Amino acid sequence: MSAKRIIKKVAVLGSGVMGSRIACHFANIGVQVLLLDIVPKDAAADKRSRNKLVDDALAAALKSSPSPIYLKSFAQRINTGNFEDDMPKIADCDWVIEVVVERLDIKQTVFENVEKFRKQGTLITSNTSGIPIHLMAEGRSDDFKKHFCGSHFFNPPRYLKLFEVIPTADTLPEVTDFLLSYGEKFLGKTTVLAKDTPAFIGNRIGVFSIMSILHYADKTGISVEEIDKLTGPVIGHPKSATFRTSDVVGIDTMVHVANGLSANVPDDEAKDLFVVPGFVSKMVANNWLGSKSGQGFYKKEKVDGVNQFYALDLKTLEYKSSQKVKFPSLETTKTIDKLSDRMKVLFAAQDKAGDFYRAIFYQLFAYASNRIPEISDQLYKIDAAMNAGFGWETGPFEKWDALGVEDTVKAIEAEGYKPAQWVYDMLQSGAASFYKVENGKRLYYDIASKSYKIIPGTEDFIQLDNVRTTNTIWKNSGTTITDIGDGIINLEFHTKMNTIGGEVIEGINKAITLAEQSYKGLVISNEGANFSAGANVGMIFMMAVEQEFDELNMVIKAFQNTIMRIRYSSIPVIAAPHQMALGGGCELCLHADKVVAHAELYMGLVEFGVGLIPGGGGTKEFALRLSDELQEGDIELNNFRDRFLTIGQAKVSTSAYEAFELGYLKKGRDMVVVSRNRVLAEAKKQCLLMAEEGYVQPVKRTDIRVLGKQALGLGYVGANSMLSGNYISEHDVKISQKLAYVLSGADLSQPTLVSEDYLLNLEREAFLQLCAERKTLERIQSILKGGKVLRN
Known part of the structure; x- marks a missing residue:
């Protein structure tokens, strides 16, 4: 059955914050959606009035930030309706998802109505986060029960990966198997099989972690700011850490889940931790619920027109100016890039930070081990749930592995906690870790068989972390080249923010040389937080300040030559970007033979923000693509204006699909993959396909049609009118004029055919001239010092 099941249309019942956004994510992947909700009280008889609640909810979702939808036009895939008039339409749906209010009686009423109209074999799932799944199906038919289960998305569904x-x-x-597979492959989720236990896996462990921290704060007096410093990026957790996350989620929501656990886990050895501390109860009574009420653990106020940030003193429940905090142990780990190495130092620290880590995480490790087999039979599911649902880089067992399992067991016991018996049995059997890598695949320790097994569903993935140790063929300080099999090699960056400097340029050239000599093709991808934040502007700044323009010219030319080598090598080069691909990272993608992009792609030529124009082939490439479009009979100056504004306004896509609209990705050439885990495998597949179909080395272009003075005039007039309206500064006008000059091919008297080299020279010359401008240097300095775009 599962092999034949195809999801063409989904019904989402309930259009609240979760329901409307779940509907949007199904629309993201091309599925038709029927979004239904109740008829408002006293609604008039017309359709618009009866659908007002659902239509308003969807409109609010589409206006929200960050956007729940990849491209606004995808919302056309969502049709709205109401439970009274439109429930018969679910007969055409392949999957019905209930997302109504968290009350069992209401859910049962909805499912009774669903059963009247659904066709046999249709999937029915509930997005509940707290109500036992089996109770909702009571009284339903056998076919309903066979096709019913929980399907818990985390909010926001587009961005949080746990399913x-x-x-x-x-x-x-x-x-069950179909939903696990579909969620990963099509919805791009980390799918986790959970048991029908209170709060399932993610929230059971996640809320335990938050509640243990709240009780620790109540007991020790450690501040809100100190805890957020300790539980953020330094340990591989999100920037929002503990208290900022609570404010965003809603303190009432957190209390609701904690109260539910407190009432429903009588045999839990840590059930007392789910009783909320007094200060949290007072916050709820005061309606200090976090972001939704304007204040929670933090609040923001405008004082004399400037935003001031305040943090709550948990003892006095008074707000005080938010303080920056420092810990000696955290200072010592600033130079340690590898998270596992950093954690060893932090847990061994003899200061307030070390005390906190040992108290909180040793308790968490013991608790997680004791939840097997209650909430899950396999340990990897607990880690996966925390990675995907809470944004932890490493879950409890991965952290424990990093610290050494056996040594940590003794430390846990010293703190007064006891891991589950299976951990002792594992160590007794000779197994020393929860995970290990063999033959490029990651294995987990299976408790039932006392052996290591491959993590199910990962067989089709290529993970560089797993193949790098045995398959690295070359590396320098900023890049690694890895053989990923079948004659394809991969180049990854690992500089800070994956910025492009000398070591990355060397790596790109080396990878192309190796591929041309001995391999079929090259993929450029990495597993960092971002594909690439662009060129190393610090290096450009230093050279410009020192007025080393000959050297800077050589550096820019070397980058241009490298980017052009990507385009004109004798083997296919595939770029596989994800998250940020800005500036030079975007230019690299523009020149690849094909881009296999992750759906979450924030791509753009952003050089204008630092007082420059794209200087690594980006401006040239926009002129080239404009020329190719013009041959299709488009209105010349309109197209020129669009390309000019994309660079001039430093537009960044909010998804890979929007990158097509902005002209960064090419329709018919580039492709999008929703599952992050599958991007590299798909890129390798496309590279191999191009190689085996007989890849032909391209010839440098000499037929680029540029518009000359007519387009240049448009650029100048547009910039001056923006200046007159006080939308841009005089320096913005200067940058705009340089941009227009390169895009139009200089002040040629009529449209002319030019070469890529001609445009690259114009681009480099304009880039260098702008580097000599004091206001450009001020802009670069502002970005380097505080990450802020200066409009001078």
């Missing part, structure tokens, strides 16, 4: 699938005793195994 928990919770079957009941009646759910068909093939239904």
Whole structure:
């Protein structure tokens, strides 16, 4: 059954914050969606009035930031309706997802109505986060029960990767398997099989972690700012850490889940931790619920027109100016890039930070181990849930592995906690870690068989972390070249923010040389937080300040030559970007033979923000693409204006699909993959396909049609009118004129055919001239010092 099941249309019942955004994410992947909700009280008889609640909810979702949808036009895939008039339409749906209010009686009423209209074999799932799944199916038919289970998305559904699938005793195994596969492959989720236990996996462990920190703060007096410093990026957790995350989620929501756990886990050895501390109860009574009420653990106020940030003193419940905090141990780890190495230092620290880590995480390790087999039979599912649902770089067992399992067991016991017996049995059997890598695949310790097994579903993934140790063929300080099999090699960057400097340029050239000599093709991808934040502007700044313009000219030319080598090598080069691909990172992608992009792609030529124009082939490439478009009979100056504004306004895509609209990705050439885990495997597949179909080395272009003075005039007039309206500064006008000059091919008297080299020379000359401007240097300095765009 699962092999034949295709999801063409989904019904989402309930259009609140979760329902509307789940609908948007299905629309993101091309599925038709029917979004239904109740008819408002006293609604008039007309359709618009009866659908007002659902239509308003969807409109609010589409206006929200960050956007729940890849491209605004995708919202056309969502049709709205109401439970009274439109429920019969679910007969055409392949999957019905319930997302109504968290009350069992209401959910049961909805499912009774669903059963009247659904066709046999249709999937029915509930997005509940707290109500036992089996209770919702009581009284339903056998076919309903066989196709019913929990499908818990985390909010916001587009961005948070966790998707928990919770079957009941009646759910068909093939239904469970289908949802786990579909969630990963098509929705781009980390799918985790959970048991029908309170709060499932993610929230059971996540809320335990938050509650243990709240009780620790209550007991020790450690401040809100100190805890957020300790539980953020330094340990591989999100910047929002603990208290900022609580403010965003809503303190009432957190309390609701904690209260539910406190009431429903009588046999939990740590059940007392789920009782909220007094200060949290007072915050809820005061309506200090976080972002939604304007204040929670933090609040922001305007004082004399300037934003001031305040943090709550948990003892006095008074707000005080938010303080920057420092810990000696954190200072010592600033130079340690590898998270596992950093954690060893932090946990061994003899200061307030070390005390906190040992108290909180040793308790968490013991708790997580004791939840097996209660909430999950396999340890990797707990780590996966924390990675995907809470944004932790490493889950409890991965952290424990980094510290050494056996040594940490003794430390846990010293803190007064006891891991589960299976951990002692594992060590007794000779297994020393929860995970290990063999033959490029990651294995986990399977408790039942006391052996290591490959993590199910990962067989089709290529993970560089798993193949790098044995398959590295070359590396320098900023790049690594890895053989990923079948004659394809991969180049990854690992500089700070994956910026492009001398070591990356060397790596790109080396990778192309190696591929041309001995391999079929090259993929450029990495597993960093971002593909590339662009060129190393610090290096450009230093050279410009020292007025070393001959050297700077050589550096820019070397970058241009490298980018052009990507385009004109004798082997296919595939770029596989994700998250940020800015400036030079974007230019690299513009010149690849094909781009296999992750759906979450924030791509753009952003050099204008630092007082420059794209100087690594980006301006040239926009002129080239404009020329190719003009041959298709488009209105010349309109197209020129669009390209000019994309660079001039430093537009960045909010998804890979928007990158097509902005002209950074090419329709018919580039492609999008929604599952982050599958991007590299797909890029390798496309590279191999191009190689085996007989890749032909391209010839440098000499037929680029540029518009000359007519386009140059448009650029000048547009910039001056923006200046007159006080939209841009005089320096912005100067940059705009340089940009228009290169895009139009200089002040030629009529449209002319020129070469890529001609445009690259214009581009480099304009870039260098702008580097000599004091206001450009001020802009670069502002970015380097505080990450702020200066409009001088």
